[in-house]
Amino acid sequence: MEIERAVVQRNVELTRDLGILDNNRPNYQNHYENCETLLNSKRENWMLFSYPPPYDQWYRLSDVLTCKTCFRELADKYFGDIEMQYLEILKETTEMKMPQDEHSTLAI
Numbered sequence: 604m605e606i607e608r609a610v611v612q613r614n615v616e617l618t619r620d621l622g623i624l625d626n627n628r629p630n631y632q633n634h635y636e637n638c639e640t641l642l643n644s645k646r647e648n649w650m651l652f653s654y655p656p657p658y659d660q661w662y663r664l665s666d667v668l669t670c671k672t673c674f675r676e677l678a679d680k681y682f683g684d685i686e687m688q689y690l691e692i693l694k695e696t697t698e699m700k701m702p703q704d705e706h707s708t709l710a711i
Contacts, residue, residue, distance in 0.1 A: 607651050610666045615644070636664065637673035650674040655681055 611633065618624060618634045623641065625631055631641040635649065642649055649668045658681060659665035669677060 606666060610651060610668060611644075613664075614668050633668060635670045635673060636667040637669050637677060640670065642668070642670070652677050 614633045614636065617636075618632060618641070621634075623634060623639070625641060628641065628643075630643050630645045632644040633642050633649070634640060635642055637652075650671060651666060652669045652674050653659070653666045654662055654677075
């Protein structure tokens with residue numbers, strides 16, 4: 604909860620510094636950092652996305668406020684390929700073991 608409060612406060616300051624505040628909508632003091640859409644700060648209708656290592660070291664901000672759509676896109680981009688990489692490694696390992704296993708079976 605403490606991390607979220609710090610991220611929200613930093614986001615308010617960043618929104619002000621970027622000059623994207625809308626005087627006609629005083630409750631919109633935050634913005635989604637991926638799509639840069641203003642959001643209603645009173646509703647707290649955001650998601651907190653934390654970049655995984657090693658990406659958290661490459662980006663200036665390792666925790667960002669996002670909408671649900673951007674959260675899904677970021678999750679797919681930074682976490683979705685891990686399963687595919689694992690399956691590829693598993694496939695390569697299995698293919699490497701198969702010829703040895705077949706050869707061992709023939710020798711018996």
